[in-house]
Amino acid sequence: MALLDIENLRIEFSSRRGNVVAIQDVSLSLEKGEILGVVGESGAGKSTIGNAVIGLLEAPGKMTGGAVLLNGERIDKLSAAAFRLVRGRRIGMIFQDPLTSLDPLQTIGQQLVETMQVHLQLTQQQASARAIELLESVGIEQARIRLQHYPHQFSGGMRQRVVIALALCCEPEVIIADEPTTALDVSIQAQILDLLRKLCKEKQVGMILITHDMGVIAEVTDRVAVLYRGKLVEEGPTRRLLSNPQHLYTKSLISAVPRSDIKLRRFPMVTYIEDVIAPSLRSNLATATRWMGEHRDYGASSDRPLLQVENLSMRFVLKNAFRKRNRVMLDAVKNVSFSIKAGEVFGLVGESGSGKSTIARLIAGLYQTTNGSVIFNDVNVTQLTDAKTTNAFRRQIQMVFQDPFSSLNPRMRILDIVAEPIRFHKLARTEALTRQIVSGLLDYVGLGDQALLRFPHEFSGGQRQRICIARALATRPRFLICDEPTSALDVSIQAQILNLLKDLQESLGLTILFISHDLPVIRQMCDRVGVMRHGELLEVADTEALFSNARHDYSKHLLSLMPSLDFLSRDGLQVEAG
Incomplete structure (x- = not known):
């Protein structure tokens, strides 16, 4: 018995112009400790499958066929109250848009602590200590101070790391990672992927990794499923599928991956996709x-630069205080010139x-x-007032x-x-x-x-x-x-x-x-x-x-x-x- 079974899933969205079939009879399975990659074009239905599994399919979308089973138990028919006990505790999700999946009115610490107290029955002190450990594990420095900050006070990549920490905090059986490394640089990406890989292998957590990044797919996944317009067109072991794809769409998708070994004048053309969807x-x-x-x-x-950045500096206040010496400052930019x-x-x-x-x-x-200047076309724009x-x-x-x-x-x-x-x-x-x-x-x-x-x-x-x-x-x-x-x-x-x-x-x-x-x-x-x-x-x-x-x-x-x-x-x- 698989950890997660998606059987003949069909999802439709109703509108005034009729029904749109977003997912057509897709079947996937996930074993314990396995990482299944799901790839395809934007709009192919990857995130829709993830939302259906975790019970977050928004109206007017609805399942019109198929079933979702977790450890043999059908979960797609659960009531809203029963699904809340599954969501977060047994199935965690890393969302694609970190800013929209975090509460802007709550600090990061409040969101982490609340989630753990609801599902794990931890005390405030225990949950706070675990929240600090989680933030440190995903590469956020000064984690104790950062717990008190709101989502808008983090960069895009750091918000993504917070969302990953939220998904991991209750030690779920299944993790659905929807573009988990979209906003991460290669160093933090490597750290996060190592963390997710280790979690899957040591704790036998199953993961569905939804991404367009073939590098991530190649590095992490055990199997890959390829979606095109809501249909499953190809599935197989990662190495075999990426090195020897059978479907023309898969070949086109792989051909568009940017080269890191040589510089090309133009990016490769994806003929299969463009011939089908882009004549307009x-x-x-x-x-x-x-x-x-x-x-x-x-x-x-002329040889003069269009833009000159001279000794540019920017300082943010992380923790304010009446006395200047007690303030915690962050030098986000330090005397940068180019x-x-x-x-x-x-x-x-x-x-x-x-x-x-x-x-x-x-x-x-x-x-x-805070200091320095930006000169655009010989005009110091940092001094503009009119x-x-x-x-x-x-x-x-x-x-x-x-x-x-x-x-x-x-x-x-x-x-x-x-x-x-x-x-x-x-x-x-x-x-x-x-x-x-x-x-x-x-x-x-x-x-x-x-x-x-x-x-x-x-x-x-x-x-x-x-x-x-x-x-x-x-x-x-x-x-x-x-x-x-x-x-x-x-x-x-x-x-x-x-x-x-x-x-x-x-x-x-x-x-x-x-x-x-x-x-x-x-x-x-x-x-x-x-x-x-x-x-x-x-x-x-x-x-x-x-x-x-x-x-x-x-x-x-x-x-x-x-x-x-x-x-x-x-x-x-x-x-x-x-």
Whole structure:
């Protein structure tokens, strides 16, 4: 008898336009101590299966067929009260969007302690001590102090670690990990994956690992199931399936994995997927391309940097106190200096919490600097006070955030979300032209007209990130800050989006600050790379020089942690070397 059995699962979503079948007769099993990987495109149904197993399938979604059994006991028919005893205690879940799965009104400590007291009957003191151990085990420093902080006081990667700690706190029999390493850098990812692997083997915990990261799949899983449009198209042992895939969709999916050994001019094309789902990408591209290329007077090119960051510092107060000496401070950024030339793609890598996103927000004017300056096109933007000048600057610098759901207004339709910056800056003469531009931008990122009148909650995580990218492009920016822009995307859509960014950079002279923990993506995208740790910039080098001969020990350590993907099938791969 398997630990978990999913038998002929069928899930449908009802709407005014009829029923949509999200999962079609999918059967999976999970043994004790086994890690089962589930891969597929964004929207393929991976998270839907996880939500159904843990009893969190939201209306109008419902199971219309099949069964879910835990140790032979059918759990999909349990009452809401009975399922609450299963959820968290026997089945834990690591959610894809850490910010939306944490209570913003409770501290991290309160959420951990409450969960353990409900399921494990621990005292306040026992639960607090275990909470500190859990935070330390997932790599959060100063855990005792951090227990008192709220989710918004953590970086995206650190919030992900908190969610992992919450899933592990009650020692469940089954863990459903929905993109557990999406926001984690390679060093913390290796630490978390080791922790999850050890937990499964020593305590015989079964895990369903939902991810688009083939490196994670290759490193951790025992078996892999491949989903496409709600159907199970292939399943087998990890090594065999990745090195010798049988289904054309699986081959296409693997071909899109970024190379870490060589730099290519473009990301490989995923022909099977694109031929099926993306013919509309060609319909409105001309309008969007023409509009983004109009009226772009950037002046004559020069050797002067477009952006200069000089001795930039940012300090946060972790624990306030009346007496200054009793305050606990965090130096998120420490005297960082670098420059970015016009038309260059500059990458920032480093651990979660190393200060990468803080630098991005300082450049965009979302944070006030503690010290130092940001000079954009010879203007010190840290000293801007006039609203008109500030708005003109912000139009030229746009940002794609790490958490797509939290950066979209849930009450606005996609048409209005993408059109808002166009309307604010008065970039289009008529509302009809605004709608046409928005349609073209949505085509650019692979969504199309059908997305215009829908709301953010109707999209998967990867689709929401594409909406964020379309909105960032809406003001025809000169400088684009991409803060983990593809962390929520599956590899095929990631290839499309990164090729799009390459095209924009080349055709429009777009300058990009590209922040990512995915080193193969950094190698393919960036001209130069800066390596950060604990708020300090340790090394800046040309990309190929960094990957072939890194100078700093920490840079070498990061590169050594990249998963080896040499055995992946590269059949039919269209390669254009750079």
